[in-house]
Amino acid sequence: MPSFALHGIGVSGGIAIGRAQLVSHATLEVAHYAIPSGRVESEIARLDNALSEVRSELEGLHGAMRAGDAPAEFGAFLDVHALILSDPTLSEAPKKIIAEQRCNAEWALTQQMNVLVEQFEEIEDPYLRERKTDVVQVVERILKRLLGKPGVVGPAGVEQHTILVAHDLSPADVIQFKTHRYAGFITDVGGVTSHTAIVARSLAVPAVAATHNGRTLIRENELMILDGTNHVVIVNPDKAVLAEYRLKQGELELERAKLRRLKPKPATTLDGHAVALEANIELPGDLDQALDNGAMGIGLFRSEFLFLNREGLPSEDEQFEAYRSVAAGMEGKPVTIRTFDLGADKQKEGLDGLARVAPNPALGLRAVRFCLAEPRLFLTQLRAILRASHYGRVKILVPMLASVSEIDQTLALIAQAKETLREQGVPFDSGIEVGGMIEIPAAVLAISAFLAKLDFLSIGTNDLIQYTLAVDRSDDAVSHLYDPLHPAVLKLIAMAMMGAAKARVPIAVCGEMAGEPQLTRLLLGLGLRNFSMHPAHLLTVKQRVLTSDVGASKPIVDRMRRSDDAAKLVALLDRLNA
Ligand code: PEP
Ligand code: MG
Numbered sequence: 001m002p003s004f005a006l007h008g009i010g011v012s013g014g015i016a017i018g019r020a021q022l023v024s025h026a027t028l029e030v031a032h033y034a035i036p037s038g039r040v041e042s043e044i045a046r047l048d049n050a051l052s053e054v055r056s057e058l059e060g061l062h063g064a065m066r067a068g069d070a071p072a073e074f075g076a077f078l079d080v081h082a083l084i085l086s087d088p089t090l091s092e093a094p095k096k097i098i099a100e101q102r103c104n105a106e107w108a109l110t111q112q113m114n115v116l117v118e119q120f121e122e123i124e125d126p127y128l129r130e131r132k133t134d135v136v137q138v139v140e141r142i143l144k145r146l147l148g149k150p151g152v153v154g155p156a157g158v159e160q161h162t163i164l165v166a167h168d169l170s171p172a173d174v175i176q177f178k179t180h181r182y183a184g185f186i187t188d189v190g191g192v193t194s195h196t197a198i199v200a201r202s203l204a205v206p207a208v209a210a211t212h213n214g215r216t217l218i219r220e221n222e223l224m225i226l227d228g229t230n231h232v233v234i235v236n237p238d239k240a241v242l243a244e245y246r247l248k249q250g251e252l253e254l255e256r257a258k259l260r261r262l263k264p265k266p267a268t269t270l271d272g273h274a275v276a277l278e279a280n281i282e283l284p285g286d287l288d289q290a291l292d293n294g295a296m297g298i299g300l301f302r303s304e305f306l307f308l309n310r311e312g313l314p315s316e317d318e319q320f321e322a323y324r325s326v327a328a329g330m331e332g333k334p335v336t337i338r339t340f341d342l343g344a345d346k347q348k349e350g351l352d353g354l355a356r357v358a359p360n361p362a363l364g365l366r367a368v369r370f371c372l373a374e375p376r377l378f379l380t381q382l383r384a385i386l387r388a389s390h391y392g393r394v395k396i397l398v399p400m401l402a403s404v405s406e407i408d409q410t411l412a413l414i415a416q417a418k419e420t421l422r423e424q425g426v427p428f429d430s431g432i433e434v435g436g437m438i439e440i441p442a443a444v445l446a447i448s449a450f451l452a453k454l455d456f457l458s459i460g461t462n463d464l465i466q467y468t469l470a471v472d473r474s475d476d477a478v479s480h481l482y483d484p485l486h487p488a489v490l491k492l493i494a495m496a497m498m499g500a501a502k503a504r505v506p507i508a509v510c511g512e513m514a515g516e517p518q519l520t521r522l523l524l525g526l527g528l529r530n531f532s533m534h535p536a537h538l539l540t541v542k543q544r545v546l547t548s549d550v551g552a553s554k555p556i557v558d559r560m561r562r563s564d565d566a567a568k569l570v571a572l573l574d575r576l577n578a
Contacts, residue, residue, distance in 0.1 A: 001222065001236045002236060003234065003235065003236045003237055003238055003241075004217070004234075004235050004236070005232055005233065005234050005235070006186075006208075006211045006212075006213075006214050006217065006218075006232070006233040006235065007211070007231055007232055007233075008186070008208040008209055008210040008211035008212070008214070008231055008232075008233065009190075009191065009192055009208065009209050009210045009231055009476065009479060010206070010207070010208050010227070010228040010229055010230065010231040010232075011190065011192050011194075011197035011200055011201065011207045011208065011209045011228070012185075012197070012200050012201040012203075012204075012205060012206055012207040012228045013206060013228045013229040014205070014206040014228050014229060014252060015206060015225065015226065015227050015228070015229070015245055015248055015249045015252060016163055016183040016184030016205060016206045016225070016226040016228075017161070017183070017223075017224070017225050017226075017242070017245060017246065017249065018161040018162050018163040018183035018184065018223075018224060018226075019161060019162055019163065019221050019222065019223055019224070020162075020163055020165050020218050020219065020220060020221060020222045020223075020224055020235075021162045021163065021164055021165065021182075021220065021221075022165050022166075022215065022218070022219075022220050023164055023165065023166035023167075023169070033103070033104050033107070034102055034103060035098075035102050035103065035104060036102070037102060040098060040099050040102060043098050043104065043105050044095045044098055044099070044105075046105050046146065047094060047095060047098065047105040047108070047109070047142075047146070048095075049145075050105070050142050050145035050146045051085065051091055051142060053145045054085060054138070054141045054142050054145055055082070055085060055086075057141065057145075058078055058081055058082050058085065059082075061078055062075065062078050077134070080131070080134050081134060081137065081138050081141075084134055084135055084138045085138055085142075089112070089116060090112065090113075090116065090135070090138065090139070093112045093115075094108040094109045094111070094112045095108070097111055097112060105146055106143055106146050106147070109139055109142060109143065109146075110139065110143075113135060113136065113139040116132070116135050117132045117135060117136065120132035120135065126311075127311060130311065161183055162182050162183055163182065163183050163184040163185070163186060163224050163226055164182050164184070164185050164186070165186045165187075165214055165215055165218050166185070166186070166187050166188070166215060167187065167188045167189065167215045168187055168188065168189045168190065168196075169185070169187055169190075169196050169200075171195040171196050171198075171199050171305075171308070171345060171346055174196050174199040174200055174203070175199055175282060175283070175305055175308060175309060182203075182205060183205060183206075183226075184205050184206040184207055184208075184226040184228070185200050185203075185205065185206075185207040185208075185226075186207070186208050186209075186211055186214050186218070186224075186226060186233055187207075187208075187209045187210070187211070187214075187215075188210070188211055188212055188213060188214055188215050189209065189210060189212075189476050190209035190210055190474065190476055191209070191210070191472075191473050191474055191475060191476050191478075191479040191482060192209075192473075192479060192482065192512070193462040193465070193466075193473045193482065193511070193512050194209070194345065194473055194474035195345050195346060195474070196209070196345075196474070197209055198462075198512065198534070199282060201534050201536065202280075202281075202282055202286065202534050202535075202536070204289070204535075204536040206226050206227070206228030206229075207226070207228055208226055208227075208228055208231060208232070208233050209476065210476035210479065211233060214233065217235070218233075218235055222235055222236055223235075223236055223237065223242075224236075224237075225237050225241070225242070225245045227245070259539040259540060259543060260539065262294075262539050262542050262543055262546070263293065263294040263539065264294070265542070265546065267296075267542045267545045267546070268545070268546070269524065269545055269546070269548045269549060269550050270546075270547065270548060270549040271549050271550055271551045271552070273524070273529065273550050274529070275524070275529050275530070275531065275545050276296050276297065276299075276508075276529060276530040276531070277294070277295065277296055277531055277532075277533075277538050277541060277542055277545070278295055278296055278297040278298060278299030278300075278334070278336075278508070278510075278530065278531065278532040278533075279293070279295035279297075279298055279299065279300075279532065279533065279534070279535045279538065280298075280299060280300040280301075280302065280510060280532055280533055280534050280535075281298055281300070281301050281302070281326070281535070282301075282302045282305040283305055283306070283322075284322050284325045284326050284329075286535065287325075287326055287329045287330070289535040289536070290535040290538075291329070291330075292535070293535040293536070293538040293539055294538060294539065294542070295333075295535060295538060296333060297330065297333040297334035297335065297336070297532075298326060298330060298333075298334065298335040298336055298337075298532075299334075299336050299458065299508055299510050299530065299531075299532020299533075300336055300338055300397065300458070300510040300532050301323075301326060301335065301336060301337045301338060302338055302341065303319075303322075303323075303337055303338055303339065303340050303381070304338075304340040304341045304342050304346055304348075306318075306319060306322055306340075307340060307342060307348050308346065308348065313348075313351075313377070315380075316380045316381075316383055316384045316387075317384075319380070319381060319384035319385075320383075320384040320387045320388055323335075323337055323384055323385055323387075323388035323394065324387070324388040324391045324392075326388075326392075327388045327389070327391045327392025327393070327394050328391045328392055330392055330393070331392070332392060332393055333392075333393065334393045334394075334395060335392055335393060335394050335395070336394075336395045336396075336397045336435070336458070336510075336532075337385050337388075337394060337395070337396060337397065338397040338398070338399055338437070339368065339371060339378065339381055339382070339385075339396065339397070339398055339399065340367075340371065340381060341366065341367040341399040341400065342366070342367070342370055343358075343361065343364060343365055343366030343367060343369075343370050344361045344362045344364070344366045344474075345361070345474050351374070351377075362466065362467075362472055362473075366400060367399040367400035368398050368399055368400050368401055368406055368410060369400065369406075371410075372406065372409050372410070372413075375413060378413055379413060379416065379417050379420075382396070382413060382414055382417035383417045383420065383421060385432075386414075386417055386418060386421055386428040386429070386432065387421065387426055387427075387428055389428050389429035389432045390427040390428050390429060393429075394429065394432060395432065395433040395434070395435060395455075395456070396414065396432060396433070396434045396435065397434075397435045397436070397437060397458055398410050398434070398435070398436050398437065399437045399439065399460065400437065400439055400440060400463070401436045401437065401439075401440070401443055401450070402440045402442045402443055403442070403446075404446075404449040404453070407436065407449065407450065407453050407454065408453075410434075411434065411453065414434060418430065433455035433456055434454060434455055435454050435455055435456035435457055435458055436450050436454045436457055436458075437457075437458050437459070437460045437463075437510075438450070438457050438458070438459045438460065438464065438496050438507075439459075439460035439462075439463035439464050439467065440463070440464070440467050441464070441467055441468050441492060444464075444492045444495050444496045444499075445495075447495070447496060447499040447500075448499070448503075451499060451500065451503040451505050452503075454505070455505070455506075456505060456506040456507065456508070457496065457500055457505060457506070457507045457508070458507070458508040458509070458510045458532070459493060459496055459507065459508070459509045459510070459511060460510060460511045461484065461489075461493070461509060461511025461512065461513040461514070462511040462512055463511070464489065464492060464493075464511065465482060465483070465484055465486070465489050465511075466482070468486070468488050468489055468492060469481060469482065469483065469486060469488070469489070483566075484512075484513050484516070484519065485566070485569050485570065485573065486566070487563060487564045487565075487566065487569065490522075490526075490560060490561060490569070491561065493509075493523075493526060494526050494561045497526045497527040497528060498527070501527055506530065507528070507530070508528075508530035508531070508532055509523060509528055509530070509531055509532070510532035510533075512533075514528075514531040514532055514533045514541075515531075515533030515534050515537035515538075515541060516537075517537075517540050517541055517543070517544045518573070518577060519573075520541055520544040520545060520548065521544070521548050521553050521557075521576045521577060522557060522560065522573060522576060524545070524548055524550050524553070525550060525553045525554055525556070525557025525558075525560075525576070526557060526561070553576055556572055556575055556576050557576070559572055560572045560573070560576075
C-alpha cells in the first residue's frame with residue numbers, strides 16, 4: 001500500500017500510531033448497481049451474512065459492556081438496536097427489493113432505511129420520532145459489514161490503537177468519545193479553536209483537523225501516524241518512519257513523566273509572583289483529569305455540554321447534581337460555572353429560540369443573548385448553580401456580554417433566583433461571585449461598566465480573537481487569519497488587564513491562549529496571574545511559569561503592547577521565550 005502524508009492543523013499535540021476507523025454516514029457513499037438475475041440469491045445471502053454478523057457484534061458489545069463499567073444507557077441503546085435489527089421491516093424488506101429491482105444489497109438497504117426514516121418522521125411523539133437515528137445507526141453497521149468494514153463503536157480496549165477519521169465532527173459527537181479511548185482524531189474540516197478542536201484536546205489525544213480530503217483518501221484499517229504537534233498525518237508509513245516515530249513517542253512519554261513531578265509544586269515565578277493555574281472542563285467526569293494535573297480550581301465549566309447529546313433538557317435537579325458534584329469534588333477550591341453558551345456551533349434541537357438556522361450563527365442568538373430570550377431556562381440553571389454553591393466555592397460566569405443592559409438583566413435574574421430559593425428555605429451562598437466573560441471587543445472598549453457591576457472578569461480569547469479579527473473560529477478556510485498575536489488582540493487584552501488592575505477586579509484568561517506555553521510569559525508580563533486551560537496543559541504551563549521572570553520580561557512585553565508590526569511581534573515573542 002502506498003505511503004502518503006496529509007497536512008492539516010494540529011489541534012491537539014502529541015503522536016498517535018494506530019489504524020484508521022472511518023466515521024461515516026450511511027446515507028452518503030452507497031453505490032447503486034444492477035445485478036444479473038442469476039446473482040439475486042447470492043446477493044440476498046450476502047445481506048443475510050451481514051445481518052448475522054451485526055447480530056453477533058451487538059451481542060459481543062453487550063457482553064463487553066456487562067464485563068466493563070459502561071453506562072446503563074449504553075445497554076438500553078444496544079437493546080433498541082437489536083430490536084430494530086430483527087424487525088422484518090429492516091431484515092426482510094430489503095431482500096424483496098433486491099429480488100424485485102435486481103439491485104445490490106447496500107442500495108436495497110438504504111432504500112428501505114429511507115422509507116422507515118420517513119415513517120418515523122411522521123410520528124408525533126418526539127421520543128419515538130427520534131428513534132429514526134437508531135435505525136440509521138443500525139443500517140450503518142450493516143453497511144460496514146457489507147463493505148467489509150467493522151462497526152463504529154467497539155468494546156473498550158479495541159479503540160486504544162484506533163484513529164478516528166471523519167469529514168467533520170460536531171462538539172456533541174466528540175464529547176461522546178469521552179467514553180472511549182481512541183488514539184487520535186482526524187477531520188477534514190475545523191479550525192484550531194473550534195469547539196470540536198477544544199473538546200478533542202480535552203480528550204488528551206493528538207488530533208489533526210482541516211486535512212481537507214483525509215476522509216476520502218484514507219481507507220478503513222490503514223496504519224497511520226498522527227503527529228498533532230507537527231500538523232501531519234502519515235498513512236501507511238514504511239518501517240524506518242514507523243520506528244522513528246515510535247522512538248519519538250517514547251521520548252514524549254518520558255517528558256510527560258518528568259512533568260508529572262511538578263504537580264505538587266506551587267506555581268510561582270522566579271521573581272516570586274504566585275500564579276493560579278485552573279482547569280477548563282466540559283462535564284463533571286473531567287474533574288479527575290483536572291485534579292490529576294494539579295488544578296487549583298475550575299476556571300471554566302462549559303455547562304452547555306450538559307444540554308447536548310440527550311433527549312430534552314436537563315432538569316434543575318439534574319443540573320444541581322452535576323454542579324454539586326464538581327463543587328464538592330474541588331473541596332473548597334473555586335469552581336467557576338459558566339452559564340450555558342448554546343447557539344453558534346453548539347446547537348440543541350428542540351429549543352424554539354434556536355430552531356431556525358441563523359443567517360450568521362456566531363453573531364446570532366448565542367450564549368447570554370439566548371438565556372435572556374429564554375428567561376425560564378436561564379432561571380432553572382441559575383437556581384441549580386445557586387443550590388450547588390452551598391456545597392463548595394462556586395462562582396457564576398456569564399458568557400458573551402456586550403452591553404450594560406445585558407449585565408443588568410442577568411443580575412436581576414440572579415436576584416430573582418435567589419429570592420425564590422430564600423422563600424423555599426433552600427440554602428445557597430448569598431455572596432456568590434458573579435463574573436463576566438470578556439469575549440467581544442465592545443466589552444473591552446467599554447469595560448468600566450463591567451468593572452463596576454461584576455465581581456470578576458475572565459477573558460475568552462477564542463471568541464475575542466474571532467470577533468476582533470472577524471474570523472470564524474470554526475472555519476478552516478480562514479484559520480490562517482486567526483492570530484492570537486495580532487497587534488489589535490494584544491492591545492485589547494492589555495487594555496482589559498490594565499482596567500481590571502486599576503479597579504482591583506480579579507481577571508483571568510480562560511481561552512486557549514492560557515494553555516499555550518509559548519504565550520505564558522507574554523500573558524504574565526501583561527499582568528495575568530490567573531490562567532484557566534484544558535487540564536492536559538496545566539503542567540506544561542506550570543513548567544513555564546517556574547522558569548519565568550516577570551520583571552525581566554516586562555520591557556519586552558511593554559514593547560509588544562505598543563507595537564503594530566506583526567513581524568516585530570513574532571521576533572519579540574521569540575526573545576521572550578529564549
Ligand atoms: C473563549 O471564547 O475563549 C472561551 C473560553 O469560551 P468558548 O471557547 O467556550 O467559546
Ligand atoms: Mg467563548
